[in-house]
Amino acid sequence: MNIVQKLTNFLKFAAILTIAIFYMSPFLMVIVNSFKQTSEIILNPFKLPESFSFANYISAAIKMKYWNAFLNTLIITSFSITLIVIFSSMAAYIFVRKNWSINKIVFSMMIASMIIPFQSIMIPLVKIYGSLNLLNNKWTLIYMYLGFGTSFAVFMYHGFIKGIPYELEEAALVDGASEFQTFWKIVFPLLKPVTYTIVILDSLWIWNDFLLPSLVLISAEKRTLQLSTFYFYGTYNTDYGLAMAALMLAIIPIIIIYLLLQKYIIAGIMKGAIK
């Protein structure tokens, strides 16, 4: 490598490093200021905290009912995803393996529905489920996530199952296994890569979703993290130190997962995007 090449590479590195620092600076600002008192922040938002204290975090966690919101979000996300994975993989299996007309009709309806944005369904959705008195219930929300998430998951599984040779299942069926057993013992384990992709994409979607839970979950104790952050910030947005700590509390779980699983997360998102 000659000197000119080395120099250009160094310049490129320096340029991208500068861009990255600016790019990440909003997060750095939140971290730094989450440890400060509001008066300190107003005086100079760029200064490092004078004393290192978790007081803001503790106070924010209590006021936004953090654990409650965290648990709600965890329950809603994990139940929704478990249901989406179980039922969508089974449905996709039957759609691929059985040449029935009902399969074709439902599958093409699912594919077509993927272009419908949530905003063009939300009004009648609220109206229907409201008049049935099913709103303000996290199980309704989980059921809705199954309904909204199933099309994409079926689509992903469908593409993958098509590539699995039928001989494997045939052998099991000949040996007297039922279709249900064959699916769970032989096919489902093979679907692991798609399952990972779906779990990652749907976790991010459901964990971070705001609009649907804001319409379904009305009472305060049922709120998810996004909702409780939203209402908390609306009340305390002039108390900067507290507000920054609340934002950090909302971000931390995702960042921990991201640091642990970044390779899988990025790969999963890429697979989902290219479809």
Next chain:
Amino acid sequence: MIKPKNIRNLRTYIIFAGIPTLAFLTVVILPFIYGVYLTFTDFNAVETVNQFLSKFVGLSNYVKAISDSAFRESFLKTFKYVFYTMVFTNLIAFFLAYILTSGIKGQNFFRVAFFTPNLIGGIILGFIWQFIFNSAFPYIGYKLNIPLFYDSWLATPQKAFWALVTVTVWQYVGYMMMIYIAGFVSIPQDLLEAATIDGAGKWHKLVRIILPLMVPSFTVTIFLTLQRSFMVYDLNLALTRGGPFKSTELVSMHVYNEAFLYQRYAIGQAKALILFITVALITMIQVYFSKKAEVEI
């Protein structure tokens, strides 16, 4: 006449696909159809008698929607927002992907860093930037004497619009960068080497080889930026709440407010369907032309 075989098949269908079919039909299809029906009625949220059978009013909700100047303004503003977001996001993302596939030190670390905002909800991102615009920027403005940053960008309509564009671009750049990186990586190296041997310069290779082979990536990124920015709601709500003076009320928020704030369900739903049809048409046209531009090796 129902044959026993059909009954058995139906049983298998219900075991395997019954629940997801039911959920899909009752959560997506039924509300969609009922939503279309709603737009032809005079239904609004306050009404309680005769809930499901309101008066039929023909196309008057659509007429009202289109003749509502606030809706038209919101729509135009959204177009403008989508345009700038799409252009800047893709330019910057392409540039970053170009640099981060050239084998510089720590490129994986940079990729991971630029991607981070996409993992966090729009509500939280909006609040983070609200703080940056309201507190950090004015502080820099006064210290370094930059008039552009004297006042919060969120306080004037013109700047609030650009604040919204800035944050959206900031959020999406990492995602689109990843898609471009996948595109760059899939370009066959021997093709580029052959071009180098033939004496092609860097610029020449970019325009003649890399760009044409990257068209599939552009199809995806432009589609995603179009679709997402047309439908943006969370970020809009957290960053500006549509303000100041409704100047940044993008169309999703307009629809939301129409239905849930002013309780006009039928007109709100008509507007939502107009939005849906517009976005569906635009993205279909975009995908059609992008696919046409793709080349085979």
